[in-house]
Amino acid sequence: MIFTAERMIILNAMIAATIILGRNMKIITANVNGIRAAGRKGFFDWLAKVQADVVCIQETKAQVEQLSDELYHPQGYSCFYHDAEKKGYSGVALYCRQKPDSVIVGMGNDEFDSEGRYIEARFGNLSVISLYMPSGSSKEERQQLKYRCMDHMMAKLEDMKASGRDCIVTGDWNIAHKNEDIRNWKGNLKNSGFLPEERAWLDTLFDDRGFVDAFRELEQEEHQYTWWSNRGQARANNVGWRIDYHILSPSLKGKVLATEIYREESFSDHAPLIIDYDYEMSAI
Numbered sequence: 001m002i003f004t005a006e007r008m009i010i011l012n013a014m015i016a017a018t019i020i021l022g023r024n025m026k027i028i029t030a031n032v033n034g035i036r037a038a039g040r041k042g043f044f045d046w047l048a049k050v051q052a053d054v055v056c057i058q059e060t061k062a063q064v065e066q067l068s069d070e071l072y073h074p075q076g077y078s079c080f081y082h083d084a085e086k087k088g089y090s091g092v093a094l095y096c097r098q099k100p101d102s103v104i105v106g107m108g109n110d111e112f113d114s115e116g117r118y119i120e121a122r123f124g125n126l127s128v129i130s131l132y133m134p135s136g137s138s139k140e141e142r143q144q145l146k147y148r149c150m151d152h153m154m155a156k157l158e159d160m161k162a163s164g165r166d167c168i169v170t171g172d173w174n175i176a177h178k179n180e181d182i183r184n185w186k187g188n189l190k191n192s193g194f195l196p197e198e199r200a201w202l203d204t205l206f207d208d209r210g211f212v213d214a215f216r217e218l219e220q221e222e223h224q225y226t227w228w229s230n231r232g233q234a235r236a237n238n239v240g241w242r243i244d245y246h247i248l249s250p251s252l253k254g255k256v257l258a259t260e261i262y263r264e265e266s267f268s269d270h271a272p273l274i275i276d277y278d279y280e281m282s283a284i
Contacts, residue, residue, distance in 0.1 A: 025279040026052045029170035033268035034061040043267040056130035056170040060091035084116035091116040092130040131171035136192035167249040177202045181242040214246035217256040227270045
């Protein structure tokens, strides 16, 4: 989508006014595919410049005791980790500029919680979640586990909605929703991450349950992806998938101010997804 100069001036003025009034909240989700490796590639230097309110991280691939270095506890943030029992695998984290009222580690299911896939920070009526949905690409057994996790998360999201909480569930969902979310959609119709059952699950979440794909709240250019295979020249040729999301409870529809998939630097096989919200920080 190409914006006219006049439209961009108006949009930037609206965002600037919102920031001045203290209603801007910036949240980043980033699958780092190994937090120590991402650190060596400049992830934390970049993070210091962005100044997000909440940073949601997936695939830390480290045990908490391996992250004692101050690098993994950025200045100005309260940092929370949930690692997997298996070393060097999975793991999620949250960095919060404002100390949360509470932090919930795990989604309440031992099968998934042993793999370090969910961590939630609560600020007043707002929940911000870092989620790493299982991949089913390695074998059928893992695909079935993924379906079980999807079912569990659907019920959990319904409970959140019923509670009246504002929820932002960020992370690597390992599902591309529609054809425009994957460059080679015809060649992936039978592959995990783009299976009809997975896409239908997102249809139900968005169309029937009223949850919101925050990135799609604003008009976007074509070929916007967040993950690229390390094989061949997938990233250079932008042959990617959009599998990283901010998914919002229905109460937050209309609150998205700006979106960005950050591609100027490469910290992992995923790109950080940055979204600004019209949300009253003082109310958190």
